[in-house]
Amino acid sequence: MTEILxxxxxxxxxxxxxxxxxxxxxxxxxxxxxxxxxxLALTGASGAGKSTFMRMVYANYVCQSGQINxxxxxxxxxxxxxxxxxxxDIRRVTMGYVSQFLRVIPRVSTLDxxxxxxxxxxxxxxxxxxxxxxxxxxxxxxxxxWSLSPLTFSGGEQQRVNIARGFVTDYPLLLLDEPTxxxxxxxxAVVLDLIDEAKARGAAVxxxxxxxxxRERVCTSExxxxxxxxxxxx
Amino acid sequence: MTTRMPLISVEDLTVTYGDRIGCNGVSFDxxxxxxxxxxxxxxxxxxxxxxxxSGQLEPAVGQxxxxxxxxxxxxxxxxxxxxxxxxxxxxxxxxxxxxRDGLRMGVSAGANIGERLMGVxxxxxxxxxxxxxxxxxxxxxxxxxxxDPPTTFSGGMQQRLQIARNLVSGPRLVFMDExxxxxxxxxxxxLLDLLRGLVSDLGLSAIIVTHDLAxxxxxxxxxxxxxGGEVVESGLTDxxxxxxxxxxxxxxVSSILQV
Ligand SMILES: Nc1ncnc2c1ncn2[C@@H]1O[C@H](COP(=O)(O)OP(=O)(O)OP(=O)(O)O)[C@@H](O)[C@H]1O
Ligand SMILES: Nc1ncnc2c1ncn2[C@@H]1O[C@H](COP(=O)(O)OP(=O)(O)OP(=O)(O)O)[C@@H](O)[C@H]1O
Ligand SMILES: [Mg+2]
Ligand SMILES: [Mg+2]
Numbered sequence: 001m002t003e004i005l006x007x008x009x010x011x012x013x014x015x016x017x018x019x020x021x022x023x024x025x026x027x028x029x030x031x032x033x034x035x036x037x038x039x040l041a042l043t044g045a046s047g048a049g050k051s052t053f054m055r056m057v058y059a060n061y062v063c064q065s066g067q068i069n070x071x072x073x074x075x076x077x078x079x080x081x082x083x084x085x086x087x088x089d090i091r092r093v094t095m096g097y098v099s100q101f102l103r104v105i106p107r108v109s110t111l112d113x114x115x116x117x118x119x120x121x122x123x124x125x126x127x128x129x130x131x132x133x134x135x136x137x138x139x140x141x142x143x144x145x146w147s148l149s150p151l152t153f154s155g156g157e158q159q160r161v162n163i164a165r166g167f168v169t170d171y172p173l174l175l176l177d178e179p180t181x182x183x184x185x186x187x188x189a190v191v192l193d194l195i196d197e198a199k200a201r202g203a204a205v206x207x208x209x210x211x212x213x214x215r216e217r218v219c220t221s222e223x224x225x226x227x228x229x230x231x232x233x234x
Numbered sequence: 235m236t237t238r239m240p241l242i243s244v245e246d247l248t249v250t251y252g253d254r255i256g257c258n259g260v261s262f263d264x265x266x267x268x269x270x271x272x273x274x275x276x277x278x279x280x281x282x283x284x285x286x287x288s289g290q291l292e293p294a295v296g297q298x299x300x301x302x303x304x305x306x307x308x309x310x311x312x313x314x315x316x317x318x319x320x321x322x323x324x325x326x327x328x329x330x331x332x333x334r335d336g337l338r339m340g341v342s343a344g345a346n347i348g349e350r351l352m353g354v355x356x357x358x359x360x361x362x363x364x365x366x367x368x369x370x371x372x373x374x375x376x377x378x379x380x381x382d383p384p385t386t387f388s389g390g391m392q393q394r395l396q397i398a399r400n401l402v403s404g405p406r407l408v409f410m411d412e413x414x415x416x417x418x419x420x421x422x423x424x425l426l427d428l429l430r431g432l433v434s435d436l437g438l439s440a441i442i443v444t445h446d447l448a449x450x451x452x453x454x455x456x457x458x459x460x461x462g463g464e465v466v467e468s469g470l471t472d473x474x475x476x477x478x479x480x481x482x483x484x485x486x487v488s489s490i491l492q493v
Binding site for chain 2: 014015016017018059061062084085087088105107108
């Protein structure tokens with residue numbers, strides 16, 4: 001199958017200058033590859049660096065060494081060294097990310113929040129709205145809420161809006177950080193169906209799932225990040 | 235991959251006020267459709283940089299190249315004064331922190347907008363008036379206020395009028411210095427939402443100075459962090475805010491609770 005993501009020798013540590021230069025080593029020398037149609041689960045204890053790794057792939061966190069190559073419109077691009085406008089292009093059409101929490105934009109309706117990435121990726125306004133509506137519908141967000149800003153929604157509702165936003169565009173690469181956390185069984189099942197549908201159309205999925213039942217159902221392989229913890233010299 | 239040429243290219247820009255440094259050795263490119271945020275504490279050189287880049291403050295050292303509509307490169311400080319004035323009127327817009335600096339307070343709202351259109355060659359009164367009315371609508375000012383002067387408007391309305399006046403003539407590049415400063419929070423949210431929509435609908439390029447990181451996150455694609463006249467960190471907005479590398483940026487980000 002076509003490779004979509006190739007991570008080579010990446011390492012990460014945080015230096016906290018405001019706290020006496022404390023250095024938090026997270027992991028070192030990770031290599032992995034992900035192909036179209038596959039779903040790879042990142043596993044490891046809390047604090048092992050699962051979310052950090054995912055954010056590095058999205059170029060939200062800085063990568064100090066190594067390469068993170070993403071296949072973007074037929075070319076391999078290293079997001080570690082790519083210019084900001086190239087990364088924004090990749091995020092627009094190739095790589096979607098569903099974070100654990102929705103970042104609410106004041107005064108923008110739920111429907112627009114969900115439709116926005118599709119419009120940015122070039123979809124016609126009406127089509128984007130239709131797609132957004134069908135996702136909100138599937139994720140059981142009552143129609144009465146669609147015209148409101150998600151600002152006042154419950155945690156679970158916000159998370160479902162976030163998921164709808166992540167699936168409104170058919171990204172070739174999807175990054176999902178705990179997409180089923182804080183959802184009831186019915187909604188969890190919808191999210192797992194969406195992931196299966198994405199895989200079926202050829203998306204490569206990188207996911208973090210605390211719930212191992214969910215992992216069993218949708219993931220094709222697992223990657224334990226704790227094995228790459230920085231070894232202390234002592 | 236599409237290779238894009240920068241709209242504006244700033245090289246090694248240094249501005250001095252006597253012996254005092256305003257900004258020092260700043261370089262960056264701005265691409266079409268890109269919004270660049272400039273953040274940093276008071277006195278760090280943000281306005282100085284913006285004024286120099288927008289052709290209003292001659293630098294001691296450095297160059298600014300601008301790609302014109304004819305796809306030619308123009309050096310902002312090497313062109314003649316009339317050429318620069320023409321460019322500033324047709325291609326650029328500048329939104330000031332204080333609406334009084336960007337509006338003509340003595341004439342009506344409609345005339346404030348219409349004047350810009352006349353500046354780029356519009357002559358037909360009916361068209362000017364109807365365009366002015368439609369822009370009042372876009373910035374959420376009721377049409378029946380078209381004949382009132384800005385002195386009768388609230389601060390938030392004045393700021394929206396200033397934005398309409400600046401964007402009506404179809405600029406390619408907009409400079410904004412603290413566009414939401416001095417407004418209360420709910421008014422700010424409305425203005426931000428408006429700006430966000432206009433910038434993306436019109437595909438504008440913009441450089442926005444702010445010391446509000448939330449504003450920077452909402453509006454800008456890319457961020458430059460300034461301290462003591464120098465750019466200490468720059469990059470993708472969310473990367474700079476979520477994983478800041480420079481001690482000063484870390485301090486800036488940690489001194490507010492939630493961005
Ligand atoms: N922006 C940041 N600045 C400093 N340290 C950070 C930052 N983000 C994460 N860390 C640190 O990196 C380490 C890994 O965190 P991360 O959130 O990636 O863990 P995780 O595996 O996703 O854990 P969990 O299962 O609890 O979500 C932690 O020690 C965390 O404190
Ligand atoms: N006209 C001037 N004459 C002398 N010094 C000046 C002048 N304008 C600015 N400065 C100095 O240059 C430095 C940068 O000022 P600038 O106005 O660019 O800061 P800023 O980052 O915009 O600050 P603020 O957030 O307060 O607006 C400051 O030390 C300031 O005192
Ligand atoms: Mg996590
Ligand atoms: Mg200033």
